[in-house]
Structures are given as C-alpha cells and as structure tokens.
Amino acid sequence: MSKAQINKPVLLVDGSSYLFRAFHALPPLITSKGQPTGAIKGVINMIKRLQTDYPESKIIIIFDAKGKNFRHDLYDQYKANRPPMPEDLRSQIEPIHEIIKAMGLPLIIVPDVEADDVIGTLATEASQKGIDTIISTGDKDMAQLVSPHVTLMNTMTNVYMDQAGVKEKFGVTPEQIIDYLALVGDTVDNIPGVPKCGPKTAVKWLDQHGTLDAVMENAADVKGKIGENLRNSLELLPLSYKLATIQTDVELDQGLDQIEHDAINNERLLALFKEYEFKSWINQLDKGDSTADTPNDSTATEDPSTSPEPAISVNYETVLTQASFDNWLDQLSKADLFAFDTETTSLNYMDAQIVGVSFCVTPGEAAYVPFGHDYMGAPEQLDRNAVLDALKPLLEDESKKKVGQNLKYDMNVLANHGIRLRGIAEDTMLESYVVNSVLTRHDMDSLAKKYLNHATIHFEDIAGKGAKQLTFNAIEIEKAAPYAAEDADITLRLHQKLSQALNEMPSLEPVYRDIELPLVPIIADIERDGALVDAHLLGVQSKELEGRLLQLEREAFDLAGEAFNLSSPKQLQTIFFEKLELPVIKKTPKGQPSTAEPVLQELALDYPLPKVILEYRGLSKLKSTYTDKLPLQINPSTGRIHTSYHQAVTATGRLSSSDPNLQNIPIRTQEGRRVRQAFVAPKGYKLVAADYSQIELRIMAHLSQDVGLLNAFSEGLDVHKATAAEVFGVATDEVTTDQRRSAKAINFGLIYGMSAFGLARQIKVDRKTAQSYIDRYFERYPGVLDYMDRIRKQAHDDEYVETLFGRRLYLPEINANNKMRQQAAERTAINAPMQGSAADIIKKAMINVSKWLTESTLDARMIMQVHDELVLEVREDLVDEVTAGLLEKMESAARLDVPLLVETGVGNNWDEAH
Structure with missing residues (x-):
C-alpha cells in the first residue's frame, strides 16, 4: 500500500511559541558573519519533524503580528511585565519566515491579532467540518481549544494532550480552562487573576462550583486571606476571563479550504541555508531531500524501549524484463515468507488501480515491478494483465505466506483485478498495534523511524504536495522504484523486529493471531460489500431540510424586519446589535460584537431571532454533512457506500x-435518525441489527465478581432499576423514571471515573447528594469498589492493564510524579479492561459470524459494524434462521459469569432494525 496516510489531520503550528522556546532552550549558534541562528534552527527543525511525521497533512504556521492587539485595548497593562524582545532573537524572525515560505508552507500573520486567536479560529472551523486538528504548541492557554477533534502536541517534548490529558495536567476540563486561567492569572502576560490563588486552589474552587461565575457567586463563603483576595478581585475577574479567552471568530482572508501548500523553492532554500550556514541542510538539498532531518539536526529523542537496527546496505531492482520477473517469481515461490506491497492510483480502495507491485524475500534485497506508469516518455514495462495473471496463483495460495503493512488495503485493490489475496501470515501495522496500542501512529514511516532508526522515502518526496501532487502512475519510474521497493524491504525488516517483541510477550500472541489477523479479510469483505443507501430518500430529506431552512429564513426576516444573509456574521452583527439592540455579550478581536455559537445560545434564552439562527445553522450542517454528502459517496459501479x-x-x-x-x-435526534432510514435493504432482503446489551456493565460484573451485580444480570433484572432500588432504598417496582435515569448515570459514570461533581451536574443535584449516592452504591456493590482498588494497585505495579483476552493497554502516566496525571491514568486503568474486552468480544463475534455464514452458504452478509452492533443484509425468507444463528454466535463469543445478552431487530432500513 502507498505510505500516504489515510487519516490526515490539519496541523496548526504556533510559531511564536516555538520561537521563544527554541531561543531559550537551544545553545546559541552564530554564523561567521555574526548572525544568530539558534532559534532559526530550532523552529525549522520542529517544522521538518512535523513534515516527517505527518507527510500527508496540511501544515499551517502562525506567528504573532508586530505591535499591540485588541487585548491591550481591554487592559493597557496586558503583557506590560514582558521585557523587550532580545535583538539576537528579533533578528532571526524574518529569516524563519523566509525559510518557511521557501519550504512551500502557508505562513499566516494577522495584524492586531495574536497567533492564539488565528489558531483558535482555524481549529474551530476544522472541527465544524469534522476535520481532526493537531495544534503544535507549548502554550498552556491552548488547552481551552482541546475537543474531540482538537489535540495539542508539544513537538519539543513529543507529548500529546487530548481532553483526558487536559484534565490530567490541569485538574480541570478544557471547558474550564478559561475559568482556571482567570483565577490563577498570568504574571508573564500580566493577567490579574486572584492574588495567591495557585493551581490547586483554582482546581478546588472549580471542582466545587464548576464555573468562574459560580465561584464568584459563592465568594462570600471562602474563608481566610484567600477568600479576602477573591472578594477583592471580583471586579477584575471578568476582565481576566476576557484576556484569557482565545477568540475563535477572527476574520481571515482565507478559510481552511483555501489555504494550500506551495511548491518547494529549492533554489531559494539553498540560498538561505548557505546564508545562515546550515551545512547539514545544504547537504540534504544537494541529495535532493528538502524536508528530511539528520540525527544531528533533530530535536527528538529516541524511545529508549526500542533498540534500533544498524543501517544495512540495500540492493533494489527495477523489474522491466520477463527474465527478471521470472527470476523473482521463482524466489517468491520458494520463500517461506515474503513481503508484498502494491502501488496504486488512489487511496480509495474501490477506485484504485494497481500501477506496480514490490517484493522482498531477504532484508535489503527488494524489487519493484512497474506496469502502469503512463507518463509521456515512460519506458516500456511488462504487461499488467500478464504480471497479475502470473502472480494470481501465488497470491491466492493459502500456503504461501505473505507479510505486508495494512494488507487489508492491498487485498481490496487486488480484488479490483480479480485476485483474492490469501496466505496473510503477518501484518506489521497490526503487530505494532498489538505490541503497544498507545503508540500514536502505526504507519510505516513512523514504525521505521522508531524500530529501525531508518528515515524512509516519503510519498511527497517523489509525488509533490497539494493540488499539484502526482498520482503514482504519473511518477517517473526512476523515482518510484526505490520508494516502492523500500516499502517491501522495510515491511520485512519491521516484521522481524516486531515478531520478536510479540514473542517476548506470550499473552499478546493470541490477540494478534486469533483476533486481529483473522479479522483482516472479514473487514475487507464488509468494506467491499458496502451498504445500500437510498439516494432518493436522502434527496427528499435534503429537500425537506431545504424547505425548513427557507421557513426559518422567512421567520428570521420577519423577526428582523428585513431580508439578510443568515450566514453572514457582519449582517447578523448589524441586525442584532444595531437594529434590534440586543446586548453585546462578547466581542471579536477587532472589537466587533460576536455572533459565535456560544453567544447565540446565550441570547436564544431571551430573544427569538438568535434561537431561529441556531436552528438554521444546525439543520444546515446536517444537510451539508449528511443528506447532501452521503449521495456523493455512493460508488457509481456498485450503487453502495463503502466505508473504511x-x-x-x-x-x-x-x-x-x-x-x-x-x-x-446521529441517532439522538429525529432528523439524525432519518439519515439512518436511508441505509436500506435491497429488494427481497431485510436488514438485521444485533447489539450487545450493556456489555461493559456485564464485563464489570464479571471482573469485579460483585454478588449484587452478578445476581442482577443472572436473573435478567433491569440493572438500572436494580441499582436505583439499592441506592434510593425503594422497592424495585417503586423506582421512578427519574430514579432509574440517575441510577443509569451512576452505573455508567463510575466505570468511566466520574466524580461526585460530574455526577451532580449530570443528574442535577448538589455535590453532597451526588457523593451520598456514590457512597451508597459502593455499600451495596462492595465488589466493584474492591475491583477498582485492586486494578489500581496492579496498574501501578505493572504499568499496564489487560483485557479478558490478554490485550495490553499501557499506562505511561500511572506512576507519574504529577498526582493529577496519576489519577487520570488510574481512571483509565479501571475503564480500559471493560472497553478493551468489549472491543475484543465484538471482533471475536465478527470472526464467528463470518465463519458460520461462509460454511452455511446462507444468503446473508455483514455490511456494517458500529460500536457494539453488527448489521447484516439477509434474504427475507432466511431472516428467522439467520437471526437465531446470529444470536448464538454473538452470545457465545465469550464466556462470562453473567449472560452476554444480544438484542436484535429487523427492518427495511437501519433505523427500523436498530
């Protein structure tokens, strides 16, 4: 498979943050002419590393603009304590900008706006479009931007921070970070805060009250000197909050979609590197490598848990003659195991055509067989059909063992050419994943760097970047061959390294051999079969949404007293704040009244027009993301949608x-469920959905051996009702709907490490009451508390926990000096065995069901796997037989001390079946 990544997060680089850190962290460097270059080298090294780690991602560099910004208008003492920028640093800024531009990377500097606010705006836009974003920064303030789609990464320390990581580091959630910063203040930026209020005090207050507003409301109850300081700061705290808030609605010249990489200007880069005397970078350019790093230049540290292999000499062959091809066929047929890879025209496995194949039998000896390069002047190649016909018996032979990197993709593209890949003996991506799933990346480039200390040829090195990037068939064979052959060579070497790691951990071998590897062809089949989607129904839904949007538009016009563009922030500002004179809750960095979603939500509590605008935005997003987009994802050849x-x-x-x-x-809203109604069964068939019921709670009962939980599940009781009866001290038949809902929150909340504060917020009671519920729960289910204590201790001893089937879930922070990180790791230790075991069980069920369907030759097939649910397409007259068999195979996927219960449904569409 091509090493180009399938998942491509957007990377937003806080250039200003790294500018200062590089200047202070790295030793001073000076050219022969006296020009300082230490910060230049540090910042550019960091960017080069990002290009290596994320070769397919859009990387955008953002710097602060010169001079003051809107925060100085709010508070003239903002950053007043900062000393002037050292001249040695100032003189390096422009060279950094010039090098970034020559590298072809987007550089954004917005006048009167800080880099944080530009990053916040771009990250918010990406999240709204469902695009994952990594913010590369060392700035703690950025933690407020972390969300399901936004992660922070400190490139200098290689530490990633998601939502759990924010809670772990700061003791508060991302949503509370601004409140936290307002209370603690910042001496560097001169944000006032509360004098003598440190992180522990701020966390304590926010844990008690939830928000800054609530802390201020309860200031009279805080005793001692700190309480006096809090009360004396009440007037300035709203200002501190504003100063700490990153803006997410900056007006930019270009949106995320318009910001693109340019071609690398190697001539300009070479001139700059010579001017600033970066000899190693000059050498790399001379070798034709504009992005690779050298060990001396890298700021990264190697993982001490790995022992990189020494570099070996390589001999890669480009196979252009029949004699050479026959020789390789002979080698492959005699080999006990060989590495295999395809190079294709697309990452979309349904559309991809094979351009060439590569092999490796012995490390360092590999070959590339091109047959689909069709650029002008391409040399004569072997015939594609002849090569694939010759390979077919070998590739379809179960006894001929193959190793690959993500062979599911290769299996799918081979199917486009009538070949069913068999003999999948090893997959390095899955070996790495089973050895340590906590590794953030399991792509070949990352694994080669980690385990072999080898910098691979990147796809962009030979294909270019952005809109001008070439497909593989258009790449010159002289460039394509070393890249492709290296794929096979590195795959074989990685397998040798990773198989050794697996052998040293015997409990992991069954996870790899019995769960992950057998799943590869099953998932490939599910992907290729796809799901039938009613484009007409989606079109009807889009039309109805369009009608509702028009209706909302008319309502908005009536309320405003004039027509306007509901999607225009500027026009909304005029209508809201000038014509209707609504209160200004928040301002943009340029001082304009904000119309961002949080502002609209607050205004909608009291005014009708913002409420209409909110509904309009929500339905508009549903329409663009689902009802409009899904029909475009229907494959024209199959008429079905094929996920990956x-x-x-x-x-x-x-x-x-x-x-x-x-x-x-979506499944929680009526409009969202209608999207599921568009996933339909073909004529003569039904959809059968089978979903594990409360599987994680059942696993908790099994792991904890709590008598109360075991009895509740064994007797088939409603476990939430049973819990409610125990916690609230009432008879089961007297449990109210609200009590059951609260008990459900307790059951699921505790296994996810929910605190009394979190439970109180969810079920709308005070914290003391919530704590009493938790205490009573543990009194009634002491085995659960014993399990939690036991697993915490085990995690501290082993630094990992395991699923029921031996899958390891490592906890690198379990013995951290930072108490909050330790506690977060403990919560993960409690929950991970349940989540991981549930994942293993559904995978084992898929293997069982697939084997049964294949052997029975029943006209039924799996078409989707979502969370704990399997969806099958079944011929109508076989529904009862298949449903019975499906229940048996899923419920027998694991043996627990409580029944594994599966709920099934049948319908003409997914919503009916679910």
Whole structure:
C-alpha cells in the first residue's frame, strides 16, 4: 500500500511559541558573519519533524503580528511585565519566515491579532467540518481549544494532550480552562487573576462550583486571606476571563479550504541555508531531500524501549524484463515468507488501480515491478494483465505466506483485478498495534523511524504536495522504484523486529493471531460489500431540510424586519446589535460584537431571532454533512457506500471508520435518525441489527465478581432499576423514571471515573447528594469498589492493564510524579479492561459470524459494524434462521459469569432494525 496516510489531520503550528522556546532552550549558534541562528534552527527543525511525521497533512504556521492587539485595548497593562524582545532573537524572525515560505508552507500573520486567536479560529472551523486538528504548541492557554477533534502536541517534548490529558495536567476540563486561567492569572502576560490563588486552589474552587461565575457567586463563603483576595478581585475577574479567552471568530482572508501548500523553492532554500550556514541542510538539498532531518539536526529523542537496527546496505531492482520477473517469481515461490506491497492510483480502495507491485524475500534485497506508469516518455514495462495473471496463483495460495503493512488495503485493490489475496501470515501495522496500542501512529514511516532508526522515502518526496501532487502512475519510474521497493524491504525488516517483541510477550500472541489477523479479510469483505443507501430518500430529506431552512429564513426576516444573509456574521452583527439592540455579550478581536455559537445560545434564552439562527445553522450542517454528502459517496459501479474501517487507531482495540464515519451518524435526534432510514435493504432482503446489551456493565460484573451485580444480570433484572432500588432504598417496582435515569448515570459514570461533581451536574443535584449516592452504591456493590482498588494497585505495579483476552493497554502516566496525571491514568486503568474486552468480544463475534455464514452458504452478509452492533443484509425468507444463528454466535463469543445478552431487530432500513 502507498505510505500516504489515510487519516490526515490539519496541523496548526504556533510559531511564536516555538520561537521563544527554541531561543531559550537551544545553545546559541552564530554564523561567521555574526548572525544568530539558534532559534532559526530550532523552529525549522520542529517544522521538518512535523513534515516527517505527518507527510500527508496540511501544515499551517502562525506567528504573532508586530505591535499591540485588541487585548491591550481591554487592559493597557496586558503583557506590560514582558521585557523587550532580545535583538539576537528579533533578528532571526524574518529569516524563519523566509525559510518557511521557501519550504512551500502557508505562513499566516494577522495584524492586531495574536497567533492564539488565528489558531483558535482555524481549529474551530476544522472541527465544524469534522476535520481532526493537531495544534503544535507549548502554550498552556491552548488547552481551552482541546475537543474531540482538537489535540495539542508539544513537538519539543513529543507529548500529546487530548481532553483526558487536559484534565490530567490541569485538574480541570478544557471547558474550564478559561475559568482556571482567570483565577490563577498570568504574571508573564500580566493577567490579574486572584492574588495567591495557585493551581490547586483554582482546581478546588472549580471542582466545587464548576464555573468562574459560580465561584464568584459563592465568594462570600471562602474563608481566610484567600477568600479576602477573591472578594477583592471580583471586579477584575471578568476582565481576566476576557484576556484569557482565545477568540475563535477572527476574520481571515482565507478559510481552511483555501489555504494550500506551495511548491518547494529549492533554489531559494539553498540560498538561505548557505546564508545562515546550515551545512547539514545544504547537504540534504544537494541529495535532493528538502524536508528530511539528520540525527544531528533533530530535536527528538529516541524511545529508549526500542533498540534500533544498524543501517544495512540495500540492493533494489527495477523489474522491466520477463527474465527478471521470472527470476523473482521463482524466489517468491520458494520463500517461506515474503513481503508484498502494491502501488496504486488512489487511496480509495474501490477506485484504485494497481500501477506496480514490490517484493522482498531477504532484508535489503527488494524489487519493484512497474506496469502502469503512463507518463509521456515512460519506458516500456511488462504487461499488467500478464504480471497479475502470473502472480494470481501465488497470491491466492493459502500456503504461501505473505507479510505486508495494512494488507487489508492491498487485498481490496487486488480484488479490483480479480485476485483474492490469501496466505496473510503477518501484518506489521497490526503487530505494532498489538505490541503497544498507545503508540500514536502505526504507519510505516513512523514504525521505521522508531524500530529501525531508518528515515524512509516519503510519498511527497517523489509525488509533490497539494493540488499539484502526482498520482503514482504519473511518477517517473526512476523515482518510484526505490520508494516502492523500500516499502517491501522495510515491511520485512519491521516484521522481524516486531515478531520478536510479540514473542517476548506470550499473552499478546493470541490477540494478534486469533483476533486481529483473522479479522483482516472479514473487514475487507464488509468494506467491499458496502451498504445500500437510498439516494432518493436522502434527496427528499435534503429537500425537506431545504424547505425548513427557507421557513426559518422567512421567520428570521420577519423577526428582523428585513431580508439578510443568515450566514453572514457582519449582517447578523448589524441586525442584532444595531437594529434590534440586543446586548453585546462578547466581542471579536477587532472589537466587533460576536455572533459565535456560544453567544447565540446565550441570547436564544431571551430573544427569538438568535434561537431561529441556531436552528438554521444546525439543520444546515446536517444537510451539508449528511443528506447532501452521503449521495456523493455512493460508488457509481456498485450503487453502495463503502466505508473504511481502521483496526489500528483506538487505544482500546475498537474499530473506527471513515469516509463516511458510520460511528458518528446521529441517532439522538429525529432528523439524525432519518439519515439512518436511508441505509436500506435491497429488494427481497431485510436488514438485521444485533447489539450487545450493556456489555461493559456485564464485563464489570464479571471482573469485579460483585454478588449484587452478578445476581442482577443472572436473573435478567433491569440493572438500572436494580441499582436505583439499592441506592434510593425503594422497592424495585417503586423506582421512578427519574430514579432509574440517575441510577443509569451512576452505573455508567463510575466505570468511566466520574466524580461526585460530574455526577451532580449530570443528574442535577448538589455535590453532597451526588457523593451520598456514590457512597451508597459502593455499600451495596462492595465488589466493584474492591475491583477498582485492586486494578489500581496492579496498574501501578505493572504499568499496564489487560483485557479478558490478554490485550495490553499501557499506562505511561500511572506512576507519574504529577498526582493529577496519576489519577487520570488510574481512571483509565479501571475503564480500559471493560472497553478493551468489549472491543475484543465484538471482533471475536465478527470472526464467528463470518465463519458460520461462509460454511452455511446462507444468503446473508455483514455490511456494517458500529460500536457494539453488527448489521447484516439477509434474504427475507432466511431472516428467522439467520437471526437465531446470529444470536448464538454473538452470545457465545465469550464466556462470562453473567449472560452476554444480544438484542436484535429487523427492518427495511437501519433505523427500523436498530
């Protein structure tokens, strides 16, 4: 498979943050002419590393603009304590900008606006479009931007921070970071805060009250000197909050979609590198490598847990003659195991055509067989059909063992040419994933760097970047061959390294051999079969949404007293704040009244027009993301939607999907459920959905051996009602709907590490009452508390926990000096065995069901796997037989001390079946 990544997050680089850190952290460097270059080298090294780690991602560099910004208008003492920028640093800024531009990377500097606010705006735009974003920064303030789609990364320390990481580091959630910063203040930026209020005090207050407003409301109750300081700061705290808030609605000249990489200007780069005397970079350019780093230039540190292999000499052959090809066929047929890879025209496995194939039998000896390069002047190549016909018996032979990197993709593209890949003996992506799922990346480039200390040829090195990037068939064979042959060579070497790691951890071998590897052809089949989608129904839904949007537009016009563009912030500002004179809750960095979504939500509580605008925006997003987009994803050849499932993404072992993401199709709203109604059964068939019921709670009962939980599940009781009866001290038949809802929150909340504060917010009681519920829960279910204590201790001893089947979930922070990080790791230790075991069980069920369907030759097939649910397409007259068999195979996927219960449904569409 091409090493170009399937998942491509947007990277937003806080250039100003790294400018100062590089200047102070790295030793001073000076050219022969006296020009300082230490910060230049540090910042550019960081960017080069990002290009290496994320070769397919859009990387955008953002710097602060010169001079003051809107925060100085709010508070003239803002950053007043900062000393002037050292001249040695100032003189390096322009060279950094010039090098970035020559590298072809977008550089954004917005007058009167800080880099934080530009980053916040771009990250918010990406999130609204469902695009994952990584913000590369060392700035703690950025933690307020972290969300399900936004992660922070400190490139200098290689530490990533997601939502759990923010809670772990600061003791508060991303949503509370601004409140936290307002209380603590910032001496560097001169944000006032509360004198003597440190992080522990701020966390304590926010844990008690939730928000800054609530802390201020309860200031009279805080005793001692700190309480006096809090009360004396009440007037300035709203200002501190504003100063700490990153703006997310900056007006930019270009939106995310318009910001693109340019071609690398090697001539300009060479001149700059010579001017600033970066000899190693000059050498790299001379070798034709504009982005690679050298060990001396890298700021990264190697993982001490790995022992990189020494570099070996390589001999890569480009196979252009029949004699050479026959020689390789002979080698492959005699080999006990060979590495295999395809190079294709597309990452879309349904559309991809094979351009060439590569092999490796012995490390360092590899070959590339091109047959689809069709650029002008391409040399004569072997015939594609002849090569594939010759390979077909070998590739379809179960006894001929193959190793690859993400062979599911290769299996799918080979199917486009009538070849069913068999003999999948090893997959390096899955080996790496099973060895340590906490690794953030399991792509070949990252694994080669980690385990072999080898910098691979990147796809962009030979294909270019952005809109001008070439497809593989258009790349010169002289460039394509070393890249492709290296794929096979590195795959074989990685397998040798990773198989050794697996052998040293015997409990992981069954996870790899019995769960992950057998799943590869099953998922490939599910992907290729796809799901039938009613484009007409989606079109009807789009029309109805369009009608509702027009209706909302008319309502908005009536309320405003004039027609206007509901999607225009400027026109909304005029209508809201000039014509209707609504209160200004927040301002943009340029001092204009904000119309961002949080502002609209607050205004909608009291005014009708903002409420209409909110509904308009929500339905507009549903229309553009689902009802308009899904029909465009229907494959014209099959008439079906073909998602991509990913085995090596989540830390717990769960599958994820993309293009489209089936896991995120809405189910809680009526409009969202109607999207599921468009996933339909073909004529003569039904959809059968089978979903594990409360699987994680059942696993908790099994792991904890709590008598109360075991009895509740064994007797088939409503476990939430049973919990409510225990916690609230009433008879089961007297449990109210609200009590059951609260008990459900307790059952699920505790296994996810929810605090009394979190529970109180969810079920709308005070914290003391919530704590009493938790205490009573543990009194009634002491085995659960014992399990939690036991697993915490085990995690501290082993630094990992395991699923029921031996999958390891590492906890690198479990013995951290930072107490909050330690506690977050403990919560993960409690929950991960349940989530991971549930993931293993659904995977084992998929293997069982697939084997049964294949052997029975029943006219039924799996078409989707979503969370704990399997969806099958079944011939109408076989529904009862298949449903019975499906129940048996899923419920027998694991043996627990409580029944594994599966709920099934049948319908003409997914919503009916679910």
